[in-house]
Amino acid sequence: MLSLQALQQAQERLAPIIEYIPLSLAPKLSLRFDAHIYLKKENLQRTGAFKIRGAFNKIASMSAEDRARGVIAASAGNHAQGVAYSARHFSIPAVIVMPESTPLLKVQATKELGAEVVLHGNNYDESYAKACQIAQDRGLSFIHPFADEAVMAGQGTIALEMIAERELDIVLVPIGGGGLIGGIAAAYHYLSPTTKIIGVTAKGAPAMAESFKSGSMHNAESVRTIADGIAVRDVNALNFSYVESLVSDIIQVDDEEIASAILYLLENQKLVVEGAGAVGVAALLHNKLALNANDRVGVVLSGGNIDVTMLNLIIQKGLVKTMRKFQFQVLLVDKPGALQALSDIFVQAGANIVQIDYDRTSTNLAYGDAYVIISLEIKGQEHKQAICDCLRANGYDFTEIL
Template sequence: MNLIDISHIQEARARLQGVIAHHPLAFAPRISKAANAQVFLKKENLQLTGAFKIRGAYNKLATLKERDEREGSNLLAQGVICASAGNHAQGVAYSAQCFKTKAVIVMPENTPLLKVSGTKAMGAEVVLVGNNYDESYAHALKLAKERNLTFIHPFADTEVMAGQGSIALEMMEEQELDVVVVPAGGGGLISGIASAYKALSPKTKIIGVNAKGADALMRSFKAREILNSQSVRTIADGIAVRDVNEGVFERILAGVDDMVEVDEEEIASAILFLLESQKLVVEGAGAVSVAALLHHKLNLNPALKVGAILSGGNIDVTMLNMIIERGLFKSDRKMKLEVVLIDKPGSLQNLTNILTKVGANIVQINYDRTPTSLEYGDVLITMALEIKGKEHKEAVLRSLLEWGYRFSEVV
């Protein structure tokens, strides 16, 4: 299958004028230093719906309206339906509002609350079915037939992919990039991006990034044949796709130069890095491009200009809190200790006085007499401490050793 014709992408961009927010490429010096290249961020996480998906969804509904007017059909007016892990859902829901038609959205049961509530707030009917996108997709197709609704595919649709490709047109007008790094799950975004670049800037390398826990697309790309997964599990829910679509896969083979994968820890570290260093809230799927750069998955050098697409920012606050907490422990800004004390008045106070002198701040403490490993008359103290880095951590541990405490670090 050929790549998407550049005229379709240019027409999509024209339809999107005044609908999507245009955020220029932003040079990221800290990421550039870490990645050993000149890195520019495309901040699609700042779109109205929190992700790039509004582009493809709006373009698809706009073409349905044009077709209805041209052919006298009723595809849009009857209502639309889609399956989505969240971002496409909000794009379809918002676009349906714009075109004054109803939208039914089928989402996996584990979809983050932020994405579910955001979709409902745009007037859509939300149906939670399945453990992943593919199970939701099967149910959505069934509902489409039962309710006579037009199905809007999140990635295996030419007009949807053309809408996503409008991102590339914006990027090309601002910078001549050597490499563009793109999150890849279902493949709609990277197909649109690759189609635009191969038509207008064929020297630019297009690199896709899969999550290790949902790597069907990358494994298929390397093998040059479709290799679906049995299951998916990743914090990058926006690219947690189990099965590879044949039509999209052919376009990826035609336009993508390489694909790499990142694991859960690498994704989490990229989310935290973007939050701290760039002041950007980015979801797991949106952070995989930066994760690939920070963890040196590509062969880069300082002369190369690299575009990294931050595809979405709709991260659940519970997940964000978990990532921040784990990040604080990994970067030695927090630590957890178990300390054995004699269970008598003043023992805990003596311990806290020592920690005060060494400058450690106690943020959580638990007092437990029940562990069977303890001798009678002892108590186990579990505490979380705020510390100031590796050297400070070593000073805390050294101080406890000098005072003769029995303790262990909880990791």
């Protein structure tokens, strides 16, 4: 197991480049659960995620000779940026192999930090195999994103900061490969052993959760989740040993729950957080764990590098689900004044039209008819019901679009 000295040495190495971001009370979450919920906002770290900690500590602890050969990593994005930043700091070359589905934001950010980017594979594990091949061919030092105790020590410095700041009863930590939770759990093991460390995984990447529940390692056949930062298919023996011995429980959340947490953090905490970073809040919002009154809970928001296209999709779907947007298709007679008569209903109901599309060429339409697809800004369930009642009362045939 990592020694306390290794964690403290990592903290010393990281001191010049890490932004210290104190725990922040989440007042609305705290009130909702009659507890004290604190957020560790690693999404505000330079490079936008905690991964810079482990990458920098690993490279800083290498010999000058090994560093000079250059480094290589496989990553969905956050480890990539951590390695690229660290390599630039030490003025050494870096190659990053990323899955082909990696959001453009993360690819561009990695390139801007000076790394050579190779896109390969459908997930982390396929990128990892390619990176190992390139490392051997070019004599580069491989920087593993989680299965390396120097990397884990860097991630564990998050816990050293949290422990120094306040006592916590529970800490919720995202799990992908397990490097983050391993480092954090090791620090709490030494300095605050009564604190429960609970991991949170995406249901679309179930390997670690299933392995924890069964007590033996099980890999997944595939992974599919919007939380690309924790979309790890295979369980590593080193990381599993930490999880099995130091973690109290693992909770799973699905993509709908993760998306709702991203939207919640955006609206209520004014924080942009990626899927992997939002899983802890998702677990709270969807009652995945029982809290006692006045429990002190720390939630690690591991990163904020979400693709803007994905963020827009989450916002638009979230508005529909929370009854702030109503989308439907209505059949109209295609004649002058028909659309005006329909829009008059929305004026009377106090609903604002945010988008409208007009289709008179569909083969499903009778000649002389048209489909109108409308998006309305609404004010909740009662407002939506009033609009529907008004449409029906005026003889309109419509279908909601979800």
